[in-house]
Amino acid sequence: LSYLWNQGENGICCPMGMTFASVGALRHDPALAAEWEPLIMRAGYDSRPIHARDKSAITVGMAMTEKQGGSDLRKTQSTARPAGSRTGSGADYLITGHKWFFSVPMSDVFLTLAQTENGVSCFLAPGWLPDGSRNNLRIQRLKEKCGNRSNASSEVEFKDLHAVMVGPEGRGIRTIIEMAHYTRLDFAVGSSGLMRQALVQALHHTSSRTSFGERIIDQPVMANVAADLAVESEAQMWLGMRLACTLDHQDTSEHERLLSRIATPMAKYWSCKQAPMFVVEALECHGGNGFIEDHLMARLYREAPLNGIWEGTGNIICLDVVRAVQREPATVDAVMEEIRQGLSDDPGLAVHADDLEKRLRRLPDNQGEARHTVEVMAHTLQASLLRRYAPAAVSDAFLASRLNGHWGRAFGTLPGGMDTRAIIERARVQA
Ligand SMILES: Cc1cc2nc3c(=O)[nH]c(=O)nc-3n(C[C@H](O)[C@H](O)[C@H](O)COP(=O)(O)OP(=O)(O)OC[C@H]3O[C@@H](n4cnc5c(N)ncnc54)[C@H](O)[C@@H]3O)c2cc1C
Structure with missing residues (x-):
């Protein structure tokens, strides 16, 4: 909801x-x-x-x-x-x-x-x-x-x-941090909702406007931007939903409790960190109209950075992941077990999982690497979730770009050979 x-x-x-x-x-x-x-x-x-x-x-x-x-x-x-x-x-x-x-x-x-x-x-x-x-x-x-x-x-x-x-x-901080754990989940889910709305707007605008004689979304460069945003949006959505699910079962399943402990701050960090860049790209899809106050995009643009700040800024959230690993090393086992569920049939991905596990084990002694490690954890878990729950067009594009290095530094840089049409069709609002 x-x-x-x-x-x-x-x-x-x-x-x-x-x-x-x-x-x-x-x-x-x-x-x-x-x-x-x-x-x-x-x-x-x-x-x-x-x-x-x-x-x-x-x-x-x-x-x-x-x-x-x-x-x-x-x-x-x-x-x-x-x-x-x-x-x-x-x-x-x-x-x-x-x-x-x-x-x-x-x-x-x-x-x-x-x-x-x-x-x-x-x-x-x-x-x-x-x-x-x-x-x-x-x-x-x-x-x-x-x-x-x-x-x-x-x-x-x-x-x-x-x-x-x-x-x-x-022990008041410990008590109130229990509340913060739940609000952090809420902001991770919230930021992915915000991204979804920005995506819907971008898809609508670029599908209903033509340029150089064709719908903008059908032109290869824009198709790559739209598909890349759609892949990101879906990956963030599955991450939020999986963690919401851990809350339902954490009293009865130790795996779910441990996964919630380590991965909720990770999701708060990563969804909130991606939202501003995502919204900026979706805004640009509208051309000048996106920057005008009459349009919804201006509001999403001003909203996007906030979830990253309240309930713990990016650094504080990454330090919370470090604390989880320090105090409960079994949280690393839980997140690795979860990731490997989705990667069992993919030897290339197993390498990424092994790399992540090493990073997580040494995290308490390498706090300066916290942001990078959390980012790798987010991408690896998202890849695993997409393998389990999304069609191959989406998960292939995510894995090729986010994990296997065939990605630029802005959205719209998916490698060639991806099924951008299928990705875009899946992301459309179905009438
Ligand atoms: C719109 C809005 C509404 C809010 N509503 C509420 C509310 O209802 N209730 C409430 O209690 N608070 C609320 N806040 C406050 C919010 O939770 C704090 O702003 C936030 O926790 C950061 O605290 P700070 O502003 O004091 O920044 P600081 O703690 O001064 O942090 C400044 C910077 O230093 C970094 N930093 C701090 N410590 C470390 C460290 N150890 N290592 C590395 N980096 C570090 C931070 O990541 C941040 O980038 C709200 C904030 C906003 C913007």
Whole structure:
């Protein structure tokens, strides 16, 4: 659903993604999860500014980033002190501090971080108090963002904000990172949805316009661009779908849990990294019309870089892959097992898999190679998934270009001999 929705409107995907992801963090505290999950799960949107418990359905936000840094949350300066009372399942705290980025400030409840005497801890705060008044936060301004403008992002001050602790005291980053794991999946899927929309626009425009007496898409150079974009879009889609599937089974299958652990940040890195270049190429397919604000492409263009930034920038995400390998070396076994499932009948690909495994094993001692290793992992896993799920025209083109080196440095550089027509036909929206 996220893949589909991101093809239509990206701003609303931020509150939906955070609400979906909050369950991961809340389950650190079964009592809190029991209290809030039913309201999170309920379909519908209740916009009334009242206490969350009085609503028919709720949205959940997260406020972590402070001025001094969002990547290194250990630098959190907001503080929490016990309020001396209890609400529902837990002790009440009062938080004072500032958050430099807080999207969806009208969230019904939100997770945040603050220092207690035992370190950075995670808290859940309601947007409105039981008496109907606003919790003690002041929105200082809404950010003037270069894209994603349908989603409000704010700077806020907390002054004795009422909140309850989630998870163990002093382990707040670990608790909230559980939420980030899910939002990272959501952004990987989201970026592939964005790419799909850009592709659909490019295919439509180049199919309905002629130049030099022929449809533009039928001209060999454009056919290569369109097919290359279509191959990329499909590879990103399968990667996102496979990882979404791991979430469904991670409580019952160790393989799925380990695969999710290492490959979700990888997908977040790679889909978000490819999206801006992809959108630029799709925009150029429209000629000058693509650069004009009336056209959808201008909006996709401004949207494309964002998913790479929030919920962990590229470097931070690659460092998360390094951490996965360091702390759970079995994650490497899981991703290699997954990759080899699709490559068993292809000796050439087995060589790539062996190379990747070596890279991953030495990653903890070679952090400077993290981006390259993650990129190789993304391409190898995507190749394997395409071999399993896509027609040969698509997987052949992907393997020849992305793995076997017959590719340039821009889209539209597939090697000769690829069935670009079949690839393009598969990517078309079927009426
Ligand atoms: C539109 C928008 C909405 C947002 N909404 C929210 C929200 O609702 N809640 C929230 O909490 N945050 C939100 N954010 C903040 C976002 O999560 C942070 O901007 C992001 O995590 C990066 O933090 P930073 O901006 O402090 O950059 P920094 O942490 O200062 O990073 C700057 C650069 O340094 C690099 N870097 C940092 N550490 C390392 C390292 N160890 N090794 C290598 N490179 C490193 C980073 O990759 C980055 O390129 C939002 C951001 C945007 C743009």
